[in-house]
Amino acid sequence: MSEMYGQLSVAVLGGSLKEIKKLTQMALDGGASAQQVLDLGLLPGMDEVGKRFKVGEMFIPEVLLSARTMTAAMELLKPLLAKSEGGGRGTVVIGTVQGDLHNIGKNLVAMMLEGAGFTVVDLGIDVKPQAFLNAVKQHKPKLLGMSALLTTTMPRMGETIHALEEAGVRAQVKVMVGGAPVTADFVAKIRADAYAANAGAAVEVARALVGD
Ligand code: B12
Structure with missing residues (x-):
């Protein structure tokens, strides 16, 4: 499973929309929780994007692709993350x-x-x-x-x-x-x-x- 998280990070870094959807679904099907996919796969990928952007190894168009990839994965996670505890908190x-x-x-x-x-x-x-x-x-x-x-x-x-x-x-x-x-x-x-x-x-x- 840890290899899967690494692949998710790489897909965010590479801005690979097709890969990210496939990998996110595979991770969930394989028993990973939405939170694990986020914390161990997607967010470390985005952290690396931030680091590379800062030192000039990545540029805006590539960062935008990574952002789009991240958003696509989050769409798949949303129904799981937003599964309400019952509502009514305001x-x-x-x-x-x-x-x-x-x-x-x-x-x-x-x-x-x-x-x-x-x-x-x-x-x-x-x-x-x-x-x-x-x-x-x-x-x-x-x-x-x-x-x-x-x-x-x-x-x-x-x-x-x-x-x-x-x-x-x-x-x-x-x-x-x-x-x-x-x-x-x-x-x-x-x-x-x-x-x-x-x-x-x-x-x-x-x-x-x-x-x-
Ligand atoms: C993706 C990104 C972009 C994308 C944004 C796409 C999108 N749809 O969001 C694009 C390419 C558009 C972009 C543009 C720019 N960016 Co930018 N970007 C990033 C990057 C790499 C990642 C941000 C991100 O999504 N992180 C992942 C999320 C999950 O983390 P997060 O946003 O921090 O959110 C978490 C917490 O902060 C907190 N949180 C966030 N919001 C809230 C709200 C509340 C109420 C609470 C309680 C908590 C909370 O909870 C979140 C979840 O855990 C960061 C690098 C970085 N280290 O942050 C640079 C970064 C923020 N960008 C930066 C810059 C300079 C720019 C540009 C000015 C570049 C340029 N020259 O044009 C433009 C500005 C555009 C604009 N007017 O906003 C700098 C900012 C430097 C500074 N200190 O001001 C950074 C830090 C990169 C860097 N190291 O230089 N960027």
Whole structure:
């Protein structure tokens, strides 16, 4: 089975759409859980993409192919990851902040929250502070989740919280933030309520925030 996980990582790295679907299905059929496929196969592959991108060994078109591959595999995992524990934990509005197009991590968090019984309203990518505010007013969620993968877009999180404060709705919703450059210190700085480093932790934190 460990060889299978290695092949999954290689397929993400190589952006091989056909391979990834086949391998993901094979791993699941072979008894691997969706979480194992994710943690031992797909995410290590994406980590390597990040490393190679950083040192200039991979470029945007290739990273996009890897992202597409990852998304295709996640589609296969979604029904398993999002198999709800029963629901009724309340609504979460989630999105990637303005100027930021990274959505893989945000989608993963959304899937896991759904699996944990939250109703998820996903606003997608490049979400303006005003759009988050409108969604909070419209859906009255218990939680607002914001994702940012770029140091240059992190400030949009603080601006969104400011918009909630200005509109007098900040106290109605707990704000949870995440994404690779986000830290616990940053949470305090922007007056958010919590930070989680990965999708599993996001579920724990979300449950704690809603008093579960
Ligand atoms: C894939 C990718 C892309 C893809 C995105 C495709 C897509 N559909 O998402 C594309 C090619 C479009 C892209 C573009 C760019 N990218 Co890019 N990208 C990445 C890469 C390689 C992987 C990100 C990823 O999907 N990781 C896998 C997921 C599962 O992890 P994650 O996102 O961290 O999410 C987890 C946690 O952070 C957390 N989490 C995430 N969101 C949330 C939200 C909440 C509420 C919570 C609680 C938790 C949480 O839980 C998630 C699941 O466990 C990273 C490298 C890296 N190390 O992150 C660079 C990276 C983020 N990109 C980077 C850069 C520079 C860019 C570009 C500016 C490049 C350019 N010159 O154009 C553009 C910007 C485009 C834009 N405006 O957004 C830099 C950012 C540097 C920085 N610190 O600012 C990185 C770090 C690469 C690098 N090392 O240089 N990128």
